[in-house]
Amino acid sequence: MTEPVLLVLLSLAEQPRHGYSILKDVEHMSAGRVVLSTGTLYGALQRLLAQGWIERFENDDTSRDKRSYRLTAKGRHNLQAEIDRMRHLTRLAGLRVARKEA
């Protein structure tokens, strides 16, 4: 899983969001390092929808132009697996670097 996709999933893990909110949240989470274009964002959203990791739903207070997205159980499970993998990798990296320095 790549960083922009991970950030999109993390953004949706907190709460359901519409496109613009995801765009701003990704920028905020990465401290401005990852700035997605609308083409890139919707390309990722389309693939995540096709894979069943996220789902789209209509809010009562939003129009067709502002549909919201949320994580599915499958998406949350895969996100958790990715976080576990990264946690393991970070711990391993810390150990290896510490051993080298000692």
Place this chain on the structure above:
Amino acid sequence: MLRLYRSLLRLYPATYRDEFGPEMTSVFVQARQDIREQSLLRRGFFYIREAGGLLSGAAHSHLGYALGSDWPQFRRFNMHRQFRFPRSTVFLMCVILAGVALAIDKAQHVQANLSGAQLRTATAAPLILTFIIVYIAAAAGWGILFALRKTGMHRLDEVE
């Protein structure tokens, strides 16, 4: 710009456009409002990023529809950071392209002028034309080499 954005959206497959087009346009309009007060440079980067995102997104979605699930997912993001094109390369490539287009246009103009005075300068014309073509080819070659250098291609030698 909104008109250009909508024109670029037309490059997407119709099904994709129907599904996401209005939403993408709405998000683009909101994002554009955010950068309205910012510097010209930042606005320029914003529009270039949006246009680039739409062009690559359209190409990916066409390939995705054509190849189905065989198309590698998220391939665009998987490139190793060291081998990604720096942003300046895109600008440089555009400048080179514009330069080559301008040079071709000038060469055609010179050629047209020479044909009128061909009788008077029958011997000079081929020499001038050859010089122009060689000059354009050298400039384009230098530009390509410079752009490749900017991409970091030379660092491939350092990879084990």
